[in-house]
Amino acid sequence: MERTPGIVSFVFGHAQTGALDESSFRILYDATSRPLRAYLLHVCRRPDVADDLLQETYCRYLMHGPNDMDESQTRSWLFRVATNLIHDRARSRVDSFVPEIPERGQTPGMETRLDVRSTLRQLKPRERELLWLAYVEGMNHQEIAAATGLRALSIKILLFRARRKAAGLLAPQNARQNARQKPQKGFA
Amino acid sequence: MKFARCEHEADTSRAARTGFWSDALRQHAKSCNACSEAAAVTQALLEESTRIRTENRPPAAAHTWLEARRRTRLHLRHRALFWFRALRTLTLIYVPALLIWALSHHSAPVHEPWKPSFRSDFASILTGPAVPFALTGALLAALCITMGSWYLLREARTPLQHGATR
Numbered sequence: 001m002e003r004t005p006g007i008v009s010f011v012f013g014h015a016q017t018g019a020l021d022e023s024s025f026r027i028l029y030d031a032t033s034r035p036l037r038a039y040l041l042h043v044c045r046r047p048d049v050a051d052d053l054l055q056e057t058y059c060r061y062l063m064h065g066p067n068d069m070d071e072s073q074t075r076s077w078l079f080r081v082a083t084n085l086i087h088d089r090a091r092s093r094v095d096s097f098v099p100e101i102p103e104r105g106q107t108p109g110m111e112t113r114l115d116v117r118s119t120l121r122q123l124k125p126r127e128r129e130l131l132w133l134a135y136v137e138g139m140n141h142q143e144i145a146a147a148t149g150l151r152a153l154s155i156k157i158l159l160f161r162a163r164r165k166a167a168g169l170l171a172p173q174n175a176r177q178n179a180r181q182k183p184q185k186g187f188a
Numbered sequence: 189m190k191f192a193r194c195e196h197e198a199d200t201s202r203a204a205r206t207g208f209w210s211d212a213l214r215q216h217a218k219s220c221n222a223c224s225e226a227a228a229v230t231q232a233l234l235e236e237s238t239r240i241r242t243e244n245r246p247p248a249a250a251h252t253w254l255e256a257r258r259r260t261r262l263h264l265r266h267r268a269l270f271w272f273r274a275l276r277t278l279t280l281i282y283v284p285a286l287l288i289w290a291l292s293h294h295s296a297p298v299h300e301p302w303k304p305s306f307r308s309d310f311a312s313i314l315t316g317p318a319v320p321f322a323l324t325g326a327l328l329a330a331l332c333i334t335m336g337s338w339y340l341l342r343e344a345r346t347p348l349q350h351g352a353t354r
Contacts (some may be wrong), residue, residue, distance in 0.1 A: 167225035167228055
């Protein structure tokens, strides 16, 4: 969990970049940065913001992250900090009037992908967070609760609602996709 | 809204993620509403995840490392400044106090010429009521200097460079 700086840490400081050497950090970064960036990009929808938040997350890990964490705890810690940063940014409303920047590689003619993307973007950020952590990262309710700061009991119902909403939004698109795949009778 | 949940939902999602479906689970997912929804949502999210991961690369680790080093140095400098500012405050308190004390201690009556006597002055300083005050000030000043210097030394030992792991 993220430590809150108290008077002791204020007086004596707790910057600990020296605790992890660069090669160890690179191994950790290579293992965790892609899923974390994908999560950030999925929730906040802006590549520049996602990169900023990713860097901020790892800087906080290097400066304030607890040393005695195993791999899964580190992953949880990183997702939790990233989620908190997304919420902080949303609260500060920095991006309220900034238009969404198109991502690299986005070209016309990718109808299906864009359909999925635009469909998923109709979900609220909190719903996107929950669905991503549950279905892409494969986290259980306890882990999601730790990452989002919600109660584990709330996760169950919130996740159910988000899944139901996403399935409802995806249903017409899946039907269209199935129709495209079927042979069209009148043109045979 | 009816709260429908299935105990196989997590298994279905895992199977959709990994691609390893057992026959029983596949049959179940077709008939179960919750599991079919979970499979559809997982599939859509995985497509999005694959797209994001292939189209976008995260920034290089070296950049983040250097940024963290830069912030650490700033952080240490802030800590050092905290102690040196405390020392400045201490000086602002002690210098006027010292002046007041010196003026009151050495003020001689107007009708008597002032005769400096080093021995008597020194003895009164060592035994006077100002001793604990002065000692406390000296100790605090030493503490501030030590802590501030320690942070500055730590800052100096955090170079803004990295090895060959670019």
